[in-house]
Amino acid sequence: MQEKHHQKEFEVHYYEVNQYQEATPVSVLNYLEETAIAHSEAVGLGLNRLKSEGIAWVLNRWRVQMERYPQWNEKIIVETWPSHFERFYATRQFYIKDIKGKILGRATSLWIFLNIEKKRPLRIPAEYMLTYGLESQGVFEDPFSELYNLENPEVFKEFYVRRSDIDTNEHVNNTKYMEWVLETVPAEIYKNHILQSFEVIYKKEVGLGSIISAASQPIEELGKPTFAHTIKEKNQDYHLALAETRWVKRIKER
Structure with a gap:
């Protein structure tokens, strides 16, 4: 059993900011997606393994709420964990924090487990659920x-x-x-x-x-x-x- 929560640190680069030297909303989505991928890699269910088996996680929904966008050169930590598995759907939660742990933003996402060739959803294997672990806590009371x-x-x-x-x-x-x-x-x-x-x-x-x-x-x-x-x-x-x-x-x- 792996840790249910996974964290990844980022530093906000110049090419990721707007005219106010804030990370753009698109940059924030990149941080979230990169952290989700890093979690899968860490538990042995990364991109190359999935591709070799003809399967993939495909994003279905985002909900993101920001208290503050991180600034150029600021270091942040993105924390993620899966909160729900049901048939071929998985829900993943996120916190975006500053280096002291203060929450800058939060997000929830819905993913579909897919057969790439047939472009059809697949039931998520029990092995995957056990490997990722599950923490039912969500970051929003009403997710979508x-x-x-x-x-x-x-x-x-x-x-x-x-x-x-x-x-x-x-x-x-x-x-x-x-x-x-x-x-x-x-x-x-x-x-x-x-x-x-x-x-x-x-x-x-x-x-x-x-x-x-x-x-x-x-x-x-x-x-x-x-x-x-x-x-x-x-x-x-x-x-x-x-x-x-x-x-x-x-x-x-x-």
């Missing part, structure tokens, strides 16, 4: 929300899927969807607000050469700027992903 399916989005942007967007499963990495989402947020909001929390659900994979249509529209949310987002393949009706972003006013330094 119902996301909007937009009828009349106000902003549209298009993107080409590039070689650099493709991950080890040979489709677009989940963090790229968040890049597309953020490009649809109004400039005034992006510049003068902080992305306090966001959710993403991934519905369908997409590959190299596709043309992506990202759209968004504002929704009512207790006075905080909040946006619903959709990601589609151009000229297709089905959704690749749905998302929601919630923002708070940035406090300017005096």
Whole structure:
């Protein structure tokens, strides 16, 4: 039996920050994903083993909430543990902490255990559950929300899927969807607000050469700027992903 919690330390690099020298939301997702992969490697269920067996963990959902984004050159610790296994679904929790252990952010995620060739979910082996261990504690009381399916989005942007967007499963990495989402947020909001929390659900994979249509529209949310987002393949009706972003006013330094 391995330790249920796994920790990984990061230092925030210059290429991971925005104009305020804060780690970007996409950088935060990279830290989370890297820590999840490191946990699997540590317990002997890493990428190469899974690939040799024709299986993979595919991300289905993110929910992330930040108290503060880490700064350039700051060292942080990401802590992760699996909290639930059910058939072919696994839930994984995260804390993002500063070097003194103060919580900067938290996240929960849902993963699907998949047969790569058949692109079908597989029941998670009992061996895997025992190897990872299980800690039922979650970081949110209500893990996921119902996301909007937009009828009349106000902003549209298009993107080409590039070689650099493709991950080890040979489709677009989940963090790229968040890049597309953020490009649809109004400039005034992006510049003068902080992305306090966001959710993403991934519905369908997409590959190299596709043309992506990202759209968004504002929704009512207790006075905080909040946006619903959709990601589609151009000229297709089905959704690749749905998302929601919630923002708070940035406090300017005096």
